[in-house]
Amino acid sequence: MKYMRQFGIILGVTCAGELMKYFIPLPIPGSIYGLLLMFVLLLTKVIKVENVKDVGEFLIEIMPLMFIPAGVGLMASWGELQGFLVPLLVITVSTTFIVIFVTGKVTDFMMDRKEKTSRKNRKVREE
Template identity: 65%
Template sequence: MKYLRQFGIILAVTCIGELFKYFIELPIPSSIYGLVLMLTLLKTGLIKVERVKDTGVFLIDIMPLMFIPAGVGLLLSWKQLKNMLLPVCVITIITTILVMIVSGKVTDYMIKRRKPNE
């Protein structure tokens, strides 16, 4: 029952994110609205982490399963993709490196910023 309640909370926040997407006409996916809303609710303490933690851990554990349909879609559209395989691979490698660099720099900044306060 605990998992159903936790999943219900996550689902409710996700649905509110969908409503935000409907009423706020910006080119932002509804999942981003839901994530920002969940972060806000967790940071303000309106939702305690313990109330969604177990289901959140479960959803993260099964996340690889969520990529199976996307992988099958890639296999089904191989004829269209093979013509642009080289540019897609180059772009993927470059953006992955850029994301790693930026993530590392932001993490370094946050660690240095936090140490004097501890």
């Protein structure tokens, strides 16, 4: 029953994101609204992490399976993709490297910030 409740919470937030897409006139997918809504709800502790943690971890574990239909769709439309395959590959490879670079920089920043905070807390405790 715990898993059904957690999945229901995630599904409810996802549905709310889809509804937001129709009421907010911006070209943003409903899934993004849902992610932002879940982030805000977790940040404000309206939803506690423990209330969605187990199902969230399960969904992350099975995420590679979610790419199978997209891959099959690409294979099915191979004839249409051949005309612009080189630009598509260049864009895919370059954006992948950009994402890796930005993710690394953000991770470095967050780790440095955490280290400075922990040093500051240690100094306060020592005094």
